[in-house]
Amino acid sequence: MTDLERLVARLVEHEIEFVVVGGVAAIAHGVSVATFDVDVCCRMTETNLLKIQRALSELNPFHRMTPQKLPLGLTAENCRGLKNLYIQSDWGQLDCLGEVAGVGGYEEALQHSIELDLGFGSFRVLDIEKLITSKEAMSRPKDIPAIIQLKAIQEELDL
Numbered sequence: 001m002t003d004l005e006r007l008v009a010r011l012v013e014h015e016i017e018f019v020v021v022g023g024v025a026a027i028a029h030g031v032s033v034a035t036f037d038v039d040v041c042c043r044m045t046e047t048n049l050l051k052i053q054r055a056l057s058e059l060n061p062f063h064r065m066t067p068q069k070l071p072l073g074l075t076a077e078n079c080r081g082l083k084n085l086y087i088q089s090d091w092g093q094l095d096c097l098g099e100v101a102g103v104g105g106y107e108e109a110l111q112h113s114i115e116l117d118l119g120f121g122s123f124r125v126l127d128i129e130k131l132i133t134s135k136e137a138m139s140r141p142k143d144i145p146a147i148i149q150l151k152a153i154q155e156e157l158d159l
Contacts (some may be wrong), residue, residue: 003091005110005118007038010091012121014055018042019109019124020102021134023146028116028125031149037093041126044098052067052096056089064088102137103130128154 001009004024010017019042020028023035042048053061053074061072065086072087085096099105103112103126113124126134132150135143 001120003036003132004038005120007089007091007094008118008123009120010055010059011040011052012119012123014051016042016051017048017106018096019106019113019126020133021097021103021109021126022095022131025125025131026135026146026150029128029131029150030153031146031147033149037095039095039097041100041103041106043106044082046076047097049074049079049082049085050076052085056087056094057092059089061087061113064093100126100134102133128157
């Protein structure tokens, strides 16, 4: 199991409410691209965010977008109003997003997801159609190979 898979397994184990999006979702659909983080759209509630903190507590998590690399120290107060949370841990990067471009928030991502089980428990992954929509909405050059492959996979599935 890769470190990124272990991160997802840790979220499943701690019953976090999340949908895998981004590169890991593309790989789950059969795309052959490299990714260096796990992107999840999650319910940005105090309860869910504090569960994420507990899940990662043994992995030396810190805020990767702060110059000081501040340790992850979520409280009920500072959870309020969080839209995204970018974490670095011993097992890699975890980006917790409140919204996904072209999709919407957690409820929309959940509605447009499929269930997967990789042997460590079930979790949700953005469906191929919305993953394509999301990657197109971000319009980043690095997403073009994934979009091309996702569309080819989608065509095969529709045959």
